[in-house]
Amino acid sequence: TSGEITQALTLTVTYADRTQTTRSRTLTEPTAHTPALATTARELLTSLGLQRARVRTLALRAERLRPAEHTVHQLTFDDRDHKLRRLETALDRAAARYGPGITGAASTFPRAG
Known part of the structure; x- marks a missing residue:
């Protein structure tokens, strides 16, 4: 960011x-x-x-x-790296819009109910 x-x-x-x-x-x-x-x-x-x-x-x-x-x-034929970079960009945008700590591993969020 x-x-x-x-x-x-x-x-x-x-x-x-x-x-x-x-x-x-x-x-x-x-x-x-x-x-x-x-x-x-x-x-x-x-x-x-x-x-x-x-x-x-x-x-x-x-x-x-x-x-x-x-x-x-460096461009590669590995689609995984491209997906990780796109995911990181989306997470950065979400954090910029809603504040830090808005995203993370699902296991760190409290359970509903």
Whole structure:
């Protein structure tokens, strides 16, 4: 919704003893597409190999931001990616019109009756 895309993500982990570890990853294509960003963030976290670490803070930062109109998107024959992008656009429009938190996973909404 900010009208920007990111070219890289940086994950900084602060441990209980206040030491820090930082990992960065450049994206294959600049994007603001939530599933692509979430997958990259998960890969960064997994690459740390944390097992029973006492983590105090996780900070994820979008780096090298650019205006969204400068983006290009690699076309594929995979219809799933196209559907996810259309769904994300519709969810962004609904949130802009009705406010944040109006959409989400069905399991998070209270049951009727």
